[in-house]
Amino acid sequence: MTQTIEPRELLTSAELALYNDSLSEATLRKRTSAQLRRDLQRARQLRDKAQDTYRRQVGETRQRTGTKRGVHGTSNQRTREKAQILSATVVRLSEAAQQVAKAEQEQAKA
16 A cells, blocks of 8 residues: 655655645736746746656666566655656646636737
């Protein structure tokens, strides 16, 4: 049975701030589309970094253990979960950016 690790245990303070901001709809509504695009770009960079780290770790585990999948017990679990958390953050920020951009377009028409 695997236990879920809290995001605050995995993420740096900057990553955690971005994650927490993406959870709060009130915070997302206060941001401009430019701010959301900047946050989205940063979240994508962090997600890609975590995914690359996970892939590298899997390759190293594969070499070290001789397993084909590169997974051995709970090795690399924390990095995989970090990448998943950041992927979910990207999705939330992307949706918020689309909504804000749409609202700004409607305001400009009015």
